[in-house]
Amino acid sequence: MSERRIGVWLIGAWGGVATTVVVGLLALKHKLTDTVGLVSALPQFSGLDLADWDELVLGGHEIRDTNYATEAAQLHNQSHVFAEAWLSKLGDELKAIDARVQPGTLHGVGAKIESLAGAAARKHLGESAGAAVERLAKDLELFRQQNALDQVIVVNVSSTEPPVNDSVRTQTWAAVEQQLKEGSPCELPASSLYAVAAFRHRFPYVNFTPSVGTNLPALEEYAQLQNVVHVGRDGKTGETLMKAVLAPMFANRNLRVMSWVGHNIFGNLDGKVLDDPENKANKVRSKDHLLTEILGYKPQTLVSIEYIESMGDWKTAWDHIHFQGFLGTPMVLQFIWQGCDSLLAAPLVIDLVRFAEREARRGGAGIMGHLASFFKSPMGCEEPAFALQFEQLLAWAKDISGK
Amino acid sequence: MSERRIGVWLIGAWGGVATTVVVGLLALKHKLTDTVGLVSALPQFSGLDLADWDELVLGGHEIRDTNYATEAAQLHNQSHVFAEAWLSKLGDELKAIDARVQPGTLHGVGAKIESLAGAAARKHLGESAGAAVERLAKDLELFRQQNALDQVIVVNVSSTEPPVNDSVRTQTWAAVEQQLKEGSPCELPASSLYAVAAFRHRFPYVNFTPSVGTNLPALEEYAQLQNVVHVGRDGKTGETLMKAVLAPMFANRNLRVMSWVGHNIFGNLDGKVLDDPENKANKVRSKDHLLTEILGYKPQTLVSIEYIESMGDWKTAWDHIHFQGFLGTPMVLQFIWQGCDSLLAAPLVIDLVRFAEREARRGGAGIMGHLASFFKSPMGCEEPAFALQFEQLLAWAKDISGK
């Protein structure tokens, strides 16, 4: 019998990643699966007293009209993941979580995402940023109360928004707060409004998407004021993980990368949204800066992300790395990554929930830079190499467990 | 005008790697090329006062009859490396180094390597281990004297020998010394005899091959007695470098590697020697143990190395990594590495010479475990992950430069 009750609030609650988080957590609770893929289940973290599967209560915001049974069945049929038998077994519990999904906000999400919205979310179309925050914060508080939760971790796993204007980067929290209070025009996109709502209740916020979220001076300021933890940006699941692992090898061996070409194809909803050049800009930027940071110079790079419907949730990346070795000799490394996107992302989301809850429990505040290994564009960390980022996570764990 | 004079003694002096070391060092001296590919040329090591190109004097042992002009021309024609113009420009200097190459020993090298031996080396066929050591040590001393050298670094870049019998692993140095003195039967293979000869003069020894070299209790004991540095085993240039870089990613992400298949094809002399199953055993063993060490369990593995003549010095590796993600989802990473073997190995040999000379200069003794990042089966280091091995090299550099 567990004593803690921890809420997990998923923004983009019926999307592929969130659906996999939900199905996965239920499967773990019912021991239908093992913990492969979960970083937080490694022996190195066993002494941290992380949240257990049956301590987690699920809910979330969403802008489409659908439900878990439908989304999970589609993932199974299109992408050949999960056992079909699980879905009927977990049916009632999925419905109970469906009932805790509330309409999200469309404020600043861009035309592409807006076009996906269902009736429930459309009802709030045109609401001011201030009104949106009020509504979202109320949803969070209700979730906490109705489920008698000790803590709520808010995680953004919704589709990628277009980039924000640079002007919003110079605003102070005071200025933003004023706009929200007065219901006056505000440039914060949805991903940031959810964070404001979370921070209002001192709930930790994790941004798993390339959207800006809390990666703004005003939001970082507000987090400090509220003494709340947060982290982001853009989960590092596939091709970019490979870059963060391979680029240090070239750097450490003094092999000069002349060009690094990466083509990504996949066919899930995320892919459809990224097919819009406005939304894609955020993603490509997030995938591309890494090489220069690691190598110390800028090779010619090319990153493409293309929506190929037949691929479903399977993301295939082909990377061609043209490098110069000793005496000017050109050589080539190519890799082909065939991973199931939601299945790669979902366990990391669960890890982040557990690590963020633990850090909040011990009284941490501000950006959790030690979680950099999970992100393409990590906040609070200058180290771009994956192996060294992971060492920071281990150091944090040692610090907590006192070993 | 340089004050230090440092000898570099290459065992396998006319082989592909040694030929590239020689051409490369001359090219660096004459500023025909830059330092790409040299780890020791990275800014992190700039404060160490490492040996300069024009301080190095080259010589070596070899069992074949050939010369640098021939070997370098073959590398150029078959594998499209170096500019053709360099070879005529460097012709006289190559001849001068040819003149410093002495016949190596065939003691314990196996039938395959013996079949490659030329007349000069065959003259000594059947010599006792003791006689071989005497002869090789005399060559080294003569090299030092005739070139007025302050130090000589002995590097083994010869073809892979068959594995040694286990019995030799239980011998003490005293027992071996006795055998050498008496000229009685001795199980040490050539790679170890060269080391004994080097240690006799307190010359550092680097084993870049999968042959056993100093990786025997008796030899480690002798190194301690003589207060000399040494390190090895098997340069980490291509596929295994990739394994040491990628496997930690799977481990850190708790992705379960179900199988890791690696096929290597190449067509140089090293490949021809490895085509003999006896010699190949040493190599495959060296390539395969790594995964279990990093992952903590043994996935199904397959490593093949095949001689494909048309490939010349270009080694192509295809690796297929079948791993299980969250909820039992099977995924695949494949990579294709197309590297020129001698051109990958040669700069590392130069690095090891510079790092070993530096460590000897500051009075180090015993195994240089901080050089583990250079080896497939590193002596003196328990850490199998490349990134963390490299951190040890950086720590050593900081220790020396006092920063």
Place this chain on the structure above:
Amino acid sequence: MSERRIGVWLIGAWGGVATTVVVGLLALKHKLTDTVGLVSALPQFSGLDLADWDELVLGGHEIRDTNYATEAAQLHNQSHVFAEAWLSKLGDELKAIDARVQPGTLHGVGAKIESLAGAAARKHLGESAGAAVERLAKDLELFRQQNALDQVIVVNVSSTEPPVNDSVRTQTWAAVEQQLKEGSPCELPASSLYAVAAFRHRFPYVNFTPSVGTNLPALEEYAQLQNVVHVGRDGKTGETLMKAVLAPMFANRNLRVMSWVGHNIFGNLDGKVLDDPENKANKVRSKDHLLTEILGYKPQTLVSIEYIESMGDWKTAWDHIHFQGFLGTPMVLQFIWQGCDSLLAAPLVIDLVRFAEREARRGGAGIMGHLASFFKSPMGCEEPAFALQFEQLLAWAKDISGK
């Protein structure tokens, strides 16, 4: 309502290919799937009045103890093929076919296959070739009678046997017949004994495996005597199909193939059997001769087939083709084939049944050379290029339909 009743007798009836044939034919009958993957369903063959799905009655020989429900479930779980829902829906029909599976013979199958045999087949262990033929022929006749069949097509989809001795290639049918009649020692392996049993009843025989089957002078002679059609050898499903398609390109463009390396990994029962070097010999031979036939010279080739358990029925082939272009320029083509073996083979088996039945119906006799496009080592056809083999199939179709 169909008037024809055509038996399909599968040797290796509970193997992966046969199980997929059975599930596939039931799925087609119940319109659970479309005809993708079936050559015989192409519009070019629509005028031939080929057998319809509901005209086919299934049965077979098998040496293991298992059943369709078990085998199909394993295929689904391990290799993610079929919808799970099909298996319960088709359960009763699968059981009915289970009841028509009879114990096969172990005569000449080699130690590896013998080790897989269940109790039912073991009962006949040591039976003479003559006794085996009697028994197998009786099974076929009973199948025909009990199901009121007009025709029975016998198809070998069992595991690969070791190669036969050359001596059997010089025997006449009269000599073999004598051995069978007298129950005296006979070198025919199981694959050929099944054919003798089939020919006795003038049932067509299709050999989808690398085993020798009817590819012996004595058997070809017997087929002529009995006026029955037959064909084989070794279904062309993946890597070798690619070779038969790509090698003509190199030949027609006068690009000189220097080396062609092909590595195959997979994890099904077929793979386990081929892990035995004796059985593998037959397979590798069948995959390798093609290139020389197409190119007109022998490049260096390497074909490996390795059992990697985690792959299940998914066969992955990596082929590296090193070729020389104009002015001696070396270039490379690589391909990676990721196909599900049983799912590639099964539709071809169905095609061959339909085409063989059609040819028998119009009174054909002897080897069906026009089916060469289906086989790695086609009998009765000198043309090795896939595209031109397919033209022969089209010509046959035109000949029948009179267009």
Place this chain on the structure above:
Amino acid sequence: MSERRIGVWLIGAWGGVATTVVVGLLALKHKLTDTVGLVSALPQFSGLDLADWDELVLGGHEIRDTNYATEAAQLHNQSHVFAEAWLSKLGDELKAIDARVQPGTLHGVGAKIESLAGAAARKHLGESAGAAVERLAKDLELFRQQNALDQVIVVNVSSTEPPVNDSVRTQTWAAVEQQLKEGSPCELPASSLYAVAAFRHRFPYVNFTPSVGTNLPALEEYAQLQNVVHVGRDGKTGETLMKAVLAPMFANRNLRVMSWVGHNIFGNLDGKVLDDPENKANKVRSKDHLLTEILGYKPQTLVSIEYIESMGDWKTAWDHIHFQGFLGTPMVLQFIWQGCDSLLAAPLVIDLVRFAEREARRGGAGIMGHLASFFKSPMGCEEPAFALQFEQLLAWAKDISGK
């Protein structure tokens, strides 16, 4: 001693393909190389009395200012092709051909190509189409006279122009002739004007580029009037050759191609020109129509061509073919093509010259549809499959040689 004298007039005479044609023909003449890569050197064409290497005289039009020594050295240095020694050996002959290169026209080539033009070609900037034809035709005639040629084959190997307006497709030759005569505005691009100039002298014209060339009703009409042979469009050298070879396999096996993604990277001048979206349109269109023609339906396709400077003349294509097999099973074929673009194209140009000259010699006229196997968008041929296109070439050869 040869009796025939045949001119080869290269449009884009100093480009990578033309330079390789020139170096290659000289190398063949001097027996520095063999005939690998030349289709016309296959034994199937040995009885045709095709033009010999020393019967060919070279010249051409070009818009840049450079020369063969410079261009060939760059190819060697950047892309590691040819032996360095050849270039000095052939120096004088290359200079003699340089002297026969005349300034081409910039009429309708688009801004990108115009930006590459040198002083000599710029002198004619703004000339009317009629004036251009007069000038170009005069150059051709002078070439014929000064070299006492029996025939001149004009081959377009210049950079890709932007697509033409549809209106030009409805013009008759009479209308175009009128425009040329009057010097009035004319929509024919350079590639067509060269053809007009060639046809005026009844010189055969081969269009190896994606530019429109003679692929216009007016031009086809003029060719008929002049009784001259011509053919085109867009040499089939790499990725599209693979498509024309592989797509029929999927069609013949009834495997449903769901998506076919092809990414091409390379770094030569052609790549730079194609980096302009206007010019790229012509190329991508030419690469993409093929699949629908072969498969009979349109899968989702993606073709990208990207300029990556470090690649030089080496074009690498990664193709990912996602196809559905039996029972809806998704499978994948991927290929990676690493070919040197100019070295693949040049021998085909030489083949086309020889085949066109032969057809003209026997009195042929109009489109040479039997040369379809050489082109991505072949004129005069409905058959898209490479293997069957090649059969047409063989049939033509048999027809000529009377076998």
